[in-house]
Amino acid sequence: MGEFEQLVLLAVLRLENDAYGMEVRGEIEKRTGRDISYGAVYTALDRLETKGYVAHRMGESSPERGGRARKYFRVQPEGREALRATRRALTVMWEGVAL
């Protein structure tokens, strides 16, 4: 799993595991200072969904959105497991490394 995809998954988890694109983008920007595009966020979410790490549900629409519904994502157990595995791997690799 790439670094960006991890950020996206963690953002969703931080948002009580029920977040739509605008919230995910805002969370990542707030915490990491990185200004990422909607294109990047949604393509990442799409890739994660193909892998089965996240699933989506359709939410409400509103006049500000031009009548378009929100797309809420939640992390699936496979996604959590993938995050754990990545963290384990990184932890192991970081052991004994001083920068």
Place this chain on the structure above:
Amino acid sequence: MWQRVLGLAMPPDLRDAVVGDAAEEFSLRVSRDGYRTAVRWYRWQALRSVLPGVLHGIARARAKGRADHNKGDGMMGWVKDLGLAFRGLRKRPGFAMTVVVTLALGVGATTALFGVFRTIFLAPIPLPDSHELVLVMESGGFGCCGPASGPDYLDWRERHRSFEGLAALNPVSLTLTGLDEPERMAGTYVTASAFAMLEVEPAQGRALVEEDQENPSVVVLSHRLWQNIFGARPDVLGQALELNGTPYTVVGIMPEDFDVPSPWGWMGTHGYFLPFPNEDLSQNRGSHGYPVIARLAPGMTLEGAQADMERIMRELAEEYPQTNGDRSVRLFELHDYLFGDVGRQLGLILGAAALVLLIACGNVAGLQLARAAGREGELSVRAALGASRGAVVRLLFSESFLLALGGGVVGVAVAFGAVEGLRWVLPPNMPRVDELSIDGWTLGFAAGAAAFTALAFGMLPALLASRTSLASNLKEGGRGTLAPSKERARDLFIVGQVALGLVLANGATLLVKSYAEVRGQEYGFEDEGVVTMAINPAGPRYAEGSAVQSYYDEVLRRVGDVPGVTSVGTVSRLPLFGGSNGNVWVEGQPPRRNSGEGPLVEVTVATGDYFEVMGIELLEGRLLLPEDSTTGATGVVINKALAEKAWPGESALGRRFSYSDDPPDWLTVVGVVADVRQWGPERAPQGQAYFPLAQGGRSASFLTVRGSGSLEEITASVRRAVLAVDPSVPPSDVSTMSARVERTFAQRRFYTTLIGLFAVAALFLAAAGVYGTVSYFVARRVREMGIRMALGAPATGILGLVVKRGVRLAFYGVLLGLVGVWASTSVVEGLVYGTKAVSFLTIVGGAGVLVGVTVLAALLPAFRAVRVPPVLALRSE
């Protein structure tokens, strides 16, 4: 605009969410940071989203392409499969050729016959709105149906409520004189209403009008006559045309393909149209000789018109009980009347051809199933590598598709050839033969037939074979033993083929027997060695009966002197070719209530030695003498059927009967002769009375000549002798009696031959199919037989097993075939004469052949297999 950029950058299923989120955040930013800042932000978002969106789209497409490729879906997979199938077929050219040829013959034959069926039967009559045209015939005590009388027609015209128009015809054959050589030609008198009713304008000049019927002196020509006789001259209008010596002025020429339809011939028979004399229309209510055609009024149905006409006939029956007392009316849709019978027979042949095609498909299907059985290993590997079931079906079907395509293309070529061939062998009296061709519809039919064959023999085996069980097939090594469902399918093909073959064989045998029956009928006369030709003295020179008498006397004298002629006579209508008749009042019986009662008796005029020429035996009394013609005596000769009907158990000599009642015109019986089948080979002889010329009136006569030696030479000499008497009376319709008799059977012979051919083909195909399929599967069970023998089973036991299996299948096929025969009884019964609709001999014979073939097909390879040492059989991996 930037919203569109953002949207287009994203794949469609993410578009709404992205654009919606961006719009929501834009809204927030507007209120937080101001409009301009928000717009700048949005623009930047859109631009930055393009690249990830596009890259993601490309990645998705590539992933889908790989998946499609692995699953075997998509256009590329289809093309690959076709290529694979083609290469596979190329490796087995014998198999491919056999299948293509079999299918091509089936498709070609069926297509050609469809072309014939379409041209002859399906094509409408070439007149505007021809489906509205009906034929109005009269029915009565004599049965159904005959033409109307003039006064009846006039009353119908007055009183009907159901037609846009009515017209009466009187088809005739008159001599066109005033040419280099006079020529007899068919035409018709017709009421002027016909042209308006048929809704066709003349190509030149004018059509007939009511006034012309007062004193007919004009004629309208057909396009054909104008071309052939007048060389399509532009100045023919206003010219005179002499018919039977009477001049008529040409006032109009009809367009090509126009004709007034008549129930007694196909379209295109009438060369000229003469005005129907009003005088003839208003006379003789009891004389029925004029067919009537009509066009239904808008919204009127045939049933409605029928009821309306029946009302009129009831009124006429009350007003004229003598002539109309027991008469009614029957309406026919014109197309059905003209072409219905021939269409039904052609439809039957088409059905037979389709059955043969079906059997051929069954053959190929069985083979395809067998081959798929041998490929189970390969198919299982494909499935294991991710091929979907659809891809496997498509792979198996591709081969069938190519074979059907080949069969279809070659089949069209066969159809072209077959249509040409059919043009030669179709009976000459069949309508529209010269219009036969392969048109768009027929080609469409060919395509449909080919597609059907592909589905019939390709799809089912493909679907069945694709239900592979991976594990067992891979372990088996694809040894070609079928799963139970496929075994059942294969068995079903065999059973079906046997059944179809039996049905077709039964139908064909019956038709052959029926034909033989009809041919073998005793007609009551001898046709060998007899020459016949029509001579019709007419025109002003022959206005007097005595002139006609003199003419015939001279003809008989001169022809009698021709070398080789042994006897000569004339007759108004040749036997087998109908005539005219009426009911008679037998003296001694109570007076009749109307002229429809009493025995129906043919009126036949005979002179000279007619009876001797035709070999009609004299049973009692004497034949007609020359004096009977001149003295005006009322002596007539009758046939045995009338004698037995009118005076059962007594001698008819000296007895009397009359056609009219008040006053009666008594005819005295002077002789009784044997019966002839005057109304065709299938109708039993009716009462018949032979009149001498003086009483019979002037009817178109046939000269009959019996000769010894070369009939060709005699014919030529007789022609010359007749012309020598009066060159303006040319003999026409010259033919030997044998040839005429043959022609009456031409249609029946044609159908019988074709269906016979199809039956032979069907039996052959069915036998071949059964043999091929059964032997293939037996051969594939070599290993199983080896195991059985290794385990101690005797060879005879194994053979018995295999044979039992084959016989059982054939037995089921025969049972199903019997059901089919029973179901087809009603169809066949309408076409056979003198035999029952089920031929036990055929069924037993056909069943025997098919069962025998099945047993042989099972036995031969099984026999070979059990002779192989079990060790070798087991080793055959």
